[in-house]
Amino acid sequence: MQPVVSQELFKRSRLSELCAPPEPGGMLKSVAPDSGGMSLVSIDPNRFRERFESFNEIGATDAGGVNRPALSPENITARDRIVEWFEAAGLGITVDEMGNIFGHRAGETDLPPVMFGSHIDSQYNGGRFDGVIGVLGALEVVEALDDANISTKRPLEIAVWSNEEGVRFQPDMLGSGVFCDVFDLEYAYGRTDEDGVTFGDELERAGYKGRAACEPRDLHCYFELHVEQGPFLEQEGLSVGAVEGVFGFSWMNVTFEGQANHAGPTPMNMRRDAMVGVSDVVQAVRRITATEGTDLVGTVGSVDVWPNAINVIPETVEFTLDFRSYDNDVVERAVQRVQTEIETAADREGLDYEFEEIMRVDADPFDDDCIQTVVEATEKRGYDFTRLVSGAGHDANYLNTICPSSMIFVPSVDGISHRESEFTEWDDVLAGTEVLLSAVRQKANE
Amino acid sequence: MQPVVSQELFKRSRLSELCAPPEPGGMLKSVAPDSGGMSLVSIDPNRFRERFESFNEIGATDAGGVNRPALSPENITARDRIVEWFEAAGLGITVDEMGNIFGHRAGETDLPPVMFGSHIDSQYNGGRFDGVIGVLGALEVVEALDDANISTKRPLEIAVWSNEEGVRFQPDMLGSGVFCDVFDLEYAYGRTDEDGVTFGDELERAGYKGRAACEPRDLHCYFELHVEQGPFLEQEGLSVGAVEGVFGFSWMNVTFEGQANHAGPTPMNMRRDAMVGVSDVVQAVRRITATEGTDLVGTVGSVDVWPNAINVIPETVEFTLDFRSYDNDVVERAVQRVQTEIETAADREGLDYEFEEIMRVDADPFDDDCIQTVVEATEKRGYDFTRLVSGAGHDANYLNTICPSSMIFVPSVDGISHRESEFTEWDDVLAGTEVLLSAVRQKANE
Numbered sequence: 001m002q003p004v005v006s007q008e009l010f011k012r013s014r015l016s017e018l019c020a021p022p023e024p025g026g027m028l029k030s031v032a033p034d035s036g037g038m039s040l041v042s043i044d045p046n047r048f049r050e051r052f053e054s055f056n057e058i059g060a061t062d063a064g065g066v067n068r069p070a071l072s073p074e075n076i077t078a079r080d081r082i083v084e085w086f087e088a089a090g091l092g093i094t095v096d097e098m099g100n101i102f103g104h105r106a107g108e109t110d111l112p113p114v115m116f117g118s119h120i121d122s123q124y125n126g127g128r129f130d131g132v133i134g135v136l137g138a139l140e141v142v143e144a145l146d147d148a149n150i151s152t153k154r155p156l157e158i159a160v161w162s163n164e165e166g167v168r169f170q171p172d173m174l175g176s177g178v179f180c181d182v183f184d185l186e187y188a189y190g191r192t193d194e195d196g197v198t199f200g201d202e203l204e205r206a207g208y209k210g211r212a213a214c215e216p217r218d219l220h221c222y223f224e225l226h227v228e229q230g231p232f233l234e235q236e237g238l239s240v241g242a243v244e245g246v247f248g249f250s251w252m253n254v255t256f257e258g259q260a261n262h263a264g265p266t267p268m269n270m271r272r273d274a275m276v277g278v279s280d281v282v283q284a285v286r287r288i289t290a291t292e293g294t295d296l297v298g299t300v301g302s303v304d305v306w307p308n309a310i311n312v313i314p315e316t317v318e319f320t321l322d323f324r325s326y327d328n329d330v331v332e333r334a335v336q337r338v339q340t341e342i343e344t345a346a347d348r349e350g351l352d353y354e355f356e357e358i359m360r361v362d363a364d365p366f367d368d369d370c371i372q373t374v375v376e377a378t379e380k381r382g383y384d385f386t387r388l389v390s391g392a393g394h395d396a397n398y399l400n401t402i403c404p405s406s407m408i409f410v411p412s413v414d415g416i417s418h419r420e421s422e423f424t425e426w427d428d429v430l431a432g433t434e435v436l437l438s439a440v441r442q443k444a445n446e
Numbered sequence: 447m448q449p450v451v452s453q454e455l456f457k458r459s460r461l462s463e464l465c466a467p468p469e470p471g472g473m474l475k476s477v478a479p480d481s482g483g484m485s486l487v488s489i490d491p492n493r494f495r496e497r498f499e500s501f502n503e504i505g506a507t508d509a510g511g512v513n514r515p516a517l518s519p520e521n522i523t524a525r526d527r528i529v530e531w532f533e534a535a536g537l538g539i540t541v542d543e544m545g546n547i548f549g550h551r552a553g554e555t556d557l558p559p560v561m562f563g564s565h566i567d568s569q570y571n572g573g574r575f576d577g578v579i580g581v582l583g584a585l586e587v588v589e590a591l592d593d594a595n596i597s598t599k600r601p602l603e604i605a606v607w608s609n610e611e612g613v614r615f616q617p618d619m620l621g622s623g624v625f626c627d628v629f630d631l632e633y634a635y636g637r638t639d640e641d642g643v644t645f646g647d648e649l650e651r652a653g654y655k656g657r658a659a660c661e662p663r664d665l666h667c668y669f670e671l672h673v674e675q676g677p678f679l680e681q682e683g684l685s686v687g688a689v690e691g692v693f694g695f696s697w698m699n700v701t702f703e704g705q706a707n708h709a710g711p712t713p714m715n716m717r718r719d720a721m722v723g724v725s726d727v728v729q730a731v732r733r734i735t736a737t738e739g740t741d742l743v744g745t746v747g748s749v750d751v752w753p754n755a756i757n758v759i760p761e762t763v764e765f766t767l768d769f770r771s772y773d774n775d776v777v778e779r780a781v782q783r784v785q786t787e788i789e790t791a792a793d794r795e796g797l798d799y800e801f802e803e804i805m806r807v808d809a810d811p812f813d814d815d816c817i818q819t820v821v822e823a824t825e826k827r828g829y830d831f832t833r834l835v836s837g838a839g840h841d842a843n844y845l846n847t848i849c850p851s852s853m854i855f856v857p858s859v860d861g862i863s864h865r866e867s868e869f870t871e872w873d874d875v876l877a878g879t880e881v882l883l884s885a886v887r888q889k890a891n892e
């Protein structure tokens with residue numbers, strides 16, 4: 001999982017120059033001040049498409065996806081490519097202690113910048129759009145403004161967040177989490193992958209441990225363009241979603257413990273079968289979601305059985321629960337109800353059980369003004385849109401704790417994401433990028 | 447997993463002398479012919495208990511069980527101990543090509559022998575009684591006859607079967623299976639453990655690949671003393687069970703395939719959750735066992751989920767089904783009904799599925815005359831008993847295909863077996879052994 005040494009050294013020596021933020025205004029190119037009349041700036045569909053296809057050759061999988069988990073060789077190559085393109089676009093580059101990459105376009109003033117971006121790490125064998133369009137779309141926004149010789153009052157800053165997916169190092173959104181003071185830097189450095197390699201060591205080996213402090217700073221606002229990862233926009237025939245906020249959720253670990261015994265001589269009335277308890281809870285999750293709030297979703301995603309043999313009654317099953325809603329009270333009621341169901345299932349089967357809620361995150365409403373900016377940008381561009389709520393968490397959630405934030409969604413075909421078959425129509429990617437451009441330009445001139 | 451070399455060489459040189467069957471009658475000790483009056487011969491409880499405790503020091507676990515899987519160093523030590531004790535008891539020892547160990551006590555004639563025994567390999571961290579009491583009990587039977595100076599018309603032969611448990615090398619009952627022509631020798635030799643080591647190579651390394659052919663031969667009958675591994679005898683307060691036969695069973699592999707997707711943004715009505723299908727089938731198995739024949743048992747023992755993550759809807763679940771009954775028609779109906787339930791569950795959730803029945807074994811009724819012999823021996827000894835059917839398979843099943851067979855069960859406390867907490871009251875072990883003695887003596891004088 002390590003890049004070759006020569007590449008490392010090259011990057012380390014180069015990045016050592018990049019880790020301090022550029023002088024404000026130092027990268028200001030000779031472009032005209034924005035007229036303020038908000039004439040529509042065009043993006044270059046061909047340039048964007050070529051860059052998107054070229055970028056997704058890195059770590060491309062046979063099934064049409066990409067495999068670029070955080071700090072994998074492919075992720076490092078992708079980082080190098082981004083740095084190269086940012087440099088070519090004249091952006092001032094900063095890499096912070098968490099390996100977050102920032103591309104800075106100076107404004108006419110030193111007012112706090114408008115930040116926008118996403119991530120380029122992927123799921124194992126994930127999709128080509130998730131995160132990528134938010135970063136390459138951001139670059140296209142900057143280049144489109146350059147092409148049109150338009151400057152902005154405030155600086156612009158593209159953010160490329162480390163370890164968003166959380167598949168190699170957990171938890172997810174680690175880079176933006178440290179940036180927003182949700183996690184300590186040392187905690188993040190100490191996160192280990194399956195082989196026991198720490199994020200900090202791997203970041204250093206990759207040559208992406210920058211010198212810039214990873215900590216909250218004064219930002220005017222934050223926008224993120226992302227695929228919806230759900231089916232609503234496609235079902236409604238819309239190109240763009242103005243994201244009002246993100247579902248809250250509860251994650252739970254449950255263990256049922258019964259008694260392993262031979263599947264032949266043990267009569268049904270003598271059994272304490274942990275798998276029967278799990279089956280009851282899976283049914284209960286469906287009942288709870290059917291009766292408790294229209295947006296509530298519930299999932300039993302992970303199930304581990306012991307001893308897991310064809311002829312032995314399951315003694316122990318560890319499984320997970322995930323409930324999400326935009327209504328915190330609905331999540332709370334679901335958690336209460338499922339605990340009752342777990343107790344009932346355990347009583348019925350004579351099982352012991354352990355229940356632990358390992359994470360609870362409240363619903364996160366985005367900033368009204370940023371949402372309205374996205375809505376107006378979409379209307380100005382003439383795209384069909386809706387306001388919607390995201391079921392999944394994003395870096396924008398953490399950014400929303402330190403500055404006004406919102407997101408722009410584009411449709412996911414069949415609602416599929418985190419898989420190689422993830423797909424978004426290119427026209428929708430372009431639409432979302434144009435909306436991002438208009439929203440960024442609007443806020444950058446405030 | 448290999449014994450030290452010097453021990454190997456010692457055994458090989460010794461076993462090379464043992465691999466040919468002894469001359470019939472050659473081991474005949476100077477004992478009196480059986481009177482035929484069937485006076486009750488006593489076993490020696492202390493000798494038997496001391497031997498049992500000493501034997502179970504081999505591979506003893508901290509939790510009170512034993513760990514002696516087939517051809518492990520501990521199993522080899524246990525084999526050596528058995529050979530040593532058989533020799534000390536004056537038995538003629540044969541080791542066949544499968545590593546089955548036979549201890550031969552000559553009869554007054556060369557008529558086909560009465561065979562009895564069991565196995566000494568254990569589950570990983572298994573119990574102290576399973577198999578062991580059938581072998582050590584058999585040795586106690588022979589020594590008790592020796593003590594009483596009683597010979598029998600027919601030879602007696604103790605059998606110690608290789609790889610009964612099937613936990614290291616599958617399938618189970620491999621040694622008796624080859625002996626009874628259920629499996630080819632080459633098939634058995636080629637079975638591999640988790641590390642890819644073959645049974646044949648490991649047998650040779652252990653020094654227990656004998657020269658005697660492993661093939662059916664003329665036996666008068668076969669008895670096996672074993673723990674019940676179920677709760678009936680203990681529940682009924684009985685010491686002994688005369689086993690009428692063994693359940694038939696069906697083993698099935700099922701795969702549900704839905705669609706992995708993010709647990710947050712995917713609404714409930716868009717899900718194709720393979721785990722929900724499994725939950726439906728677990729419920730169905732309970733319904734089927736509740737309504738289809740009083741002895742039917744059904745188990746979903748193994749469940750493997752992919753991708754098995756807290757925040758991803760399960761795409762693929764592979765799971766197993768096990769149905770058993772003494773009535774072959776009941777098993778057949780259960781298999782039919784569960785297929786309908788699988789199809790219904792798949793339709794309901796929009797899943798694809800694969801169904802394969804990987805094994806079907808008919809119920810195996812033991813020999814009426816052998817069963818009656820056990821019943822009469824139990825009555826003669828004055829123990830409370832019942833006729834019962836075994837839910838689990840045993841070496842006796844295969845022996846039953848080549849000669850009249852039956853089994854003697856003693857109670858398993860709480861029906862527990864295959865675990866370190868497996869336990870049988872010592873008085874019950876003694877009772878079963880006395881019944882074995884009387885049954886063997888009865889048949890050996892026919």
